[in-house]
Amino acid sequence: MKGNLSALKFVRNNKKQVWVMIVALSLTFMTMYIINFLFLSTQESFKGLFLEQPKKVAFVDLAPDTMGVDRNSCASDEEYYEKTDEARNKIIENLKEHEGISDVIYTQCLYASYTPVVGAVGYDFPLLSKEKIPEYLEHMEAKLISGRMPEGDGEILVDEKVLKNKKMEIGGYFNESAYGKTFRVVGIIESDYLLCVGTPQGYTNSGWYMVVLCDEENSDMSKVLSDIGIITTEYDTIYDSVDWAEMYEDMVTNQIDVALLGILIVVIIFLAISILVAYVSFMRNRVNEYCLYASIGFSRRDIYGMIMREILIIFGFSILLGAVMTVIIMLVMGNFVLDNMGLIYNYFYPEHLLRILAAFVVIVGFLQIPVSVTINNIKTIDMIEE
Amino acid sequence: MFEIKNVSMIYDMNSDEKLYALNGFNLTLPDTGLVGIIGPSGSGKSTLMYCMSTLKRPTEGSIVYDGQELTGLSNKQRENIRRNEFGFVFQKHYLVPYMTAMDNVTVAGIGDRKELYKKGAEYLSLLGLKKREFNKRPSKLSGGQCQRVAIARAMINNPRVIFADEPTASLDHENAFRVMKILKKYSEERLVIVVTHDRSVLSDVDIMVEMWDGKLSNTYMPMSERENYE
Numbered sequence: 001m002k003g004n005l006s007a008l009k010f011v012r013n014n015k016k017q018v019w020v021m022i023v024a025l026s027l028t029f030m031t032m033y034i035i036n037f038l039f040l041s042t043q044e045s046f047k048g049l050f051l052e053q054p055k056k057v058a059f060v061d062l063a064p065d066t067m068g069v070d071r072n073s074c075a076s077d078e079e080y081y082e083k084t085d086e087a088r089n090k091i092i093e094n095l096k097e098h099e100g101i102s103d104v105i106y107t108q109c110l111y112a113s114y115t116p117v118v119g120a121v122g123y124d125f126p127l128l129s130k131e132k133i134p135e136y137l138e139h140m141e142a143k144l145i146s147g148r149m150p151e152g153d154g155e156i157l158v159d160e161k162v163l164k165n166k167k168m169e170i171g172g173y174f175n176e177s178a179y180g181k182t183f184r185v186v187g188i189i190e191s192d193y194l195l196c197v198g199t200p201q202g203y204t205n206s207g208w209y210m211v212v213l214c215d216e217e218n219s220d221m222s223k224v225l226s227d228i229g230i231i232t233t234e235y236d237t238i239y240d241s242v243d244w245a246e247m248y249e250d251m252v253t254n255q256i257d258v259a260l261l262g263i264l265i266v267v268i269i270f271l272a273i274s275i276l277v278a279y280v281s282f283m284r285n286r287v288n289e290y291c292l293y294a295s296i297g298f299s300r301r302d303i304y305g306m307i308m309r310e311i312l313i314i315f316g317f318s319i320l321l322g323a324v325m326t327v328i329i330m331l332v333m334g335n336f337v338l339d340n341m342g343l344i345y346n347y348f349y350p351e352h353l354l355r356i357l358a359a360f361v362v363i364v365g366f367l368q369i370p371v372s373v374t375i376n377n378i379k380t381i382d383m384i385e386e
Numbered sequence: 387m388f389e390i391k392n393v394s395m396i397y398d399m400n401s402d403e404k405l406y407a408l409n410g411f412n413l414t415l416p417d418t419g420l421v422g423i424i425g426p427s428g429s430g431k432s433t434l435m436y437c438m439s440t441l442k443r444p445t446e447g448s449i450v451y452d453g454q455e456l457t458g459l460s461n462k463q464r465e466n467i468r469r470n471e472f473g474f475v476f477q478k479h480y481l482v483p484y485m486t487a488m489d490n491v492t493v494a495g496i497g498d499r500k501e502l503y504k505k506g507a508e509y510l511s512l513l514g515l516k517k518r519e520f521n522k523r524p525s526k527l528s529g530g531q532c533q534r535v536a537i538a539r540a541m542i543n544n545p546r547v548i549f550a551d552e553p554t555a556s557l558d559h560e561n562a563f564r565v566m567k568i569l570k571k572y573s574e575e576r577l578v579i580v581v582t583h584d585r586s587v588l589s590d591v592d593i594m595v596e597m598w599d600g601k602l603s604n605t606y607m608p609m610s611e612r613e614n615y616e
Contacts, residue, residue, distance in 0.1 A: 009493065013484040013523075292480045295441060296494050297469025299462065381476050382436040 005293060005302055007309035021278065022318045028271050029322025029356060030329060035263055036352040037330055039256050041338055041345035042116040045161075045194075048344070049114070049123060050248035051241075053193035055216040056140055058240035059109070059124060059209040060225075066236050067091060092210060094228040100218030102139060105132060109206040110156075110183065111175065112196045114165050116343050118256065124239075126211045127200035133157070139213045142195050146170065147187030154201030155186040159194050164342030174198075178205070209237075216241070260352070268359045272366045279367055283307075283374045288384075290374065295381040304375050311367055315360055387547070387577055388415040388438060393447030395433050395600070407433040408444065409600040415593065417546075420573035422588035423581045425597035431581045432477075432551055434597070438579070439472050439549045440464040452546075470496070473540035475550035479532040481524040481539075487531070488520040491538045502542065509538035514564055529556040537565060547577045554587045562587055 011018050064071065064080070067087035074080035092104045109124035128136055130150050137143065142159075147170045150157065156174045163169070163185065174183040182201050189195060218224050219241035222232050232238060283290075293303050330347050338345050395408040407430045415421055423431045436442040438449060440456055449456045451467070459467070468474075481490045488506050495502035510520055513534040524532050533556045540548050550569065554562035569578045570590045580588065588594060596604040 005493070009482075009485055009489055013486075013489070288480060289482045292482070295468070295476070295480075296474055297465045297467070297472070299465050380441050381474075381480060382432070382441040 005298060005306035007306050007313055010306075010310050011313050017282065018314060021275075021314050022321060024274070025271075025315060025318030025360075026322035026325060028267060029319055029360070030325045032264060032267060032356045032359070033322075033326045033353065034329055034333070036260055036349055036356075037326075037333070037345065037347070038117040039260055040349055040352070041343050042118045043252055043256055044346055045114070045116045045344045046121060046248065046252050048191075048193045049121065050244045050252065053140070053195070054239065054241040054244040055219045056193075056214065058212040058214060058219060058221045058238065059126075060212055060221055060240070061207065061209050061237040062088070062091070062225075062230070063233065063235035066230060066233055088210070091225075091228065091230060095210070095212060095224065098218065098224055098228060100215040101212060101224070102215075103135065103213045105211045105213075106208060107211055108200050108204055108208050109211075110196075110198065110204050111178075111206045112158075112162060112194070114162055114194055114342075116165075116341070117338075118259075119252075123194075124206045124209065125196040125198070126209070127198050127204070128211075130155075130199050133197055133199070136197055136213070137189065140191060140193065140195055142189045142191035142193075144187050145190045147185075150186055150199045153199050154183045156183050156196065156198035157187045157189045158185050158196050159191050160188045161342035161344065162194050162196060163188055164340060209239075212240075261355075264355060264359060268362065272363045275363055276366060276370060279311075280370045283370060287374070287378075290378045291381055291384055294378045300375050300378060303378065304371065307371050307375075311364060311371075315364060319357070319360065387417045387452055388413065389448075389450040390414070390434075390438070391448045391450075393434075393437060393444045393449060395430070395437060395442065396445040406430075406600045408437065408447075411447070411600065411602055413595060413602060413605065415577065415579075418573060418575055418577055419592035420570050420590060421577065421579045421593045421595060422591035423579060423595045423597065424583060424585060424588060425603070426583060429597040430600040431583075431597055433600075435549050435551055435579065435581050439474065439547075440467055469494075470543070471546045473543065473545035473548040475533075475537050475540045475548065475553045477551045477555065479524070479529075479536035479556075481532055481535055483524055486521045486523055487515065487527060487535045490524070490535050491542055494539055495542045497543075506538060506542060509541050510535065512568055513538055514561060530558060530561050533557060534561070534565065537568070541572065545576070547579065548572065549579050549581075551581045552583075553580060554582070554584065566590060 064084045064087070067084065069080065069083045069087050071080055074083060088106060092106060095101050095104045105126065105128060108127045110127055111122055112125055113120060113122045126136070133150060144157065145160065158168070158174065168174070168185060170185050170188065172185050173181050174185055183198060212221065214224070221238045221240035222242070225232055290303050294300065327347075334345055334347070390411060390413040393408050393411040394406060397405040397407055411430070411434065423434065425431050433442065437444045438451070440459065443457060447457070456464070456467070482493065485493060487510060488503065491506040491510060492499070492502040495506070507520065511517070515531060515534060519527065519531060524535070527535065533553065537550070537553060540550065548569070553569070554565055557565060566587050569580065572578055573592070580591070582588065594606055595602065
């Protein structure tokens with residue numbers, strides 16, 4: 001019959017050392033996950049705007065050449081503008097007849113910005129006639145939850161998250177720094193897409209677009225336009241589902257992933273070095289103990305098993321404590337910070353959790369170096385006493 | 387129990403003048419009894435103990451324990467014998483500094499934890515430690531108390547052989563006498579080998595082995611013991 005060397009004796013009797021280690025590891029766990037939580041709240045917040053809204057609405061501004069208007073064949077500017085308007089109106093009529101397109105409105109747009117924890121996004125929204133706004137809201141599955149619908153010029157409906165993000169209230173002036181008191185918020189809407197819409201007043205810097213209300217299957221505007229005989233070029237401005245999806249991948253997902261991976265690697269390198277140094281010191285202080293165990297008949301394997309069990313207890317407990325602290329911090333941050341910033345977030349990101357756990361496994365792997373060196377150098381008491 | 391034949395232990399094998407810690411040593415020991423090994427420093431007492439307890443492999447010769455040749459055993463087999471059959475008291479007590487006296491006794495224990503703690507308490511009490519001292523760490527115990535904890539640790543698995551290297555070195559006379567009495571009692575059913583240079587603690591031994599320069603200089607059984615054997 002064999003008795004194992006208990007790992008708990010070290011843990012129980014070295015509370016100060018063990019707690020320092022557990023607190024350091026659990027704080028690292030918590031910090032890593034909270035960084036993920038905050039960065040990914042950016043991704044979550046952008047998801048509706050980048051991936052869902054373009055499945056219902058596209059913004060198209062075609063170059064006159066694309067519309068078949070040749071500048072050189074026009075005798076004057078007036079003729080050129082007239083021909084451009086005619087061509088555009090024809091395209092709009094053709095688009096309206098295309099399957100999956102419920103309406104096309106050529107209108108002026110206004111710029112909205114939204115600032116999550118990392119980065120910021122700016123996007124255009126349409127300024128429509130007050131009669132068109134209910135149709136637009138219905139198409140976008142948005143509803144007015146506070147205030148009123150626009151009745152006069154320069155009145156804006158803003159998504160509640162955008163409003164919180166801009167720390168504005170009903171009655172506030174939208175883009176005041178650029179347009180002064182031109183656009184006033186009159187209502188709050190609830191939508192999945194950071195949706196804004198309003199009525200025009202004067203001119204804006206955002207330009208004019210064909211606002212195409214479409215369904216998901218017909219949200220690739222290059223394809224839809226090609227169906228009606230318009231071949232788009234690089235001179236055209238098209239914000240459709242394909243364009244937004246590419247932007248989301250390039251500017252949001254990839255950059256956040258790279259940033260998170262970079263932070264994780266740096267933190268783990270520093271943590272691994274600190275833990276290695278701490279463990280080398282722990283084990284140096286315990287050389288005589290290991291030597292005793294080897295002398296009274298415990299194998300190197302038994303001693304290795306005990307050390308590894310100690311490490312696993314410390315890491316296991318750190319992860320548990322880290323998880324509890326993380327949940328508490330996330331709840332507090334979610335309810336008191338992110339909600340107030342009008343951000344969208346999730347608590348659970350399994351892929352990123354696994355990444356952090358894998359990093360801890362890598363650190364345990366690194367610890368094999370000092371553990372193996374110590375185990376291989378264990379002497380028995382007769383050797384020490386000589 | 388032990389048959390030691392022609393055992394030599396040479397240090398510095400590569401030098402021209404070989405250093406013999408043991409030189410053609412022969413000895414036979416019974417299954418039970420208290421054996422005292424005495425000799426001056428450098429006479430090879432500790433080396434003999436380390437060879438018999440499998441901590442060291444002799445350079446030449448044979449050590450048979452319970453019918454088993456120890457010199458040819460693998461490391462694993464040697465560990466198993468040390469773990470299951472032998473108990474050790476080293477010159478320095480080698481207690482684990484962060485463990486209590488009781489944990490130091492039971493750390494090497496085999497079997498049910500509750501039983502081990504019960505047995506540990508029994509041995510510590512027998513060796514003169516008070517109950518309140520069971521939960522003290524070695525830094526809070528005197529040198530003598532530490533040595534007695536180390537003796538209790540050696541006894542915890544009820545080993546067939548206890549090897550004790552200067553077990554009374556850090557004890558006062560009263561405690562030295564108490565420890566030797568306990569070892570003597572233990573040796574009624576087991577073998578206890580005590581290595582010392584202090585002849586006074588060996589008054590009760592069954593067999594006295596005297597060493598000089600790695601050789602057996604004398605071995606004898608005290609008259610009282612001889613009568614018992616007869």
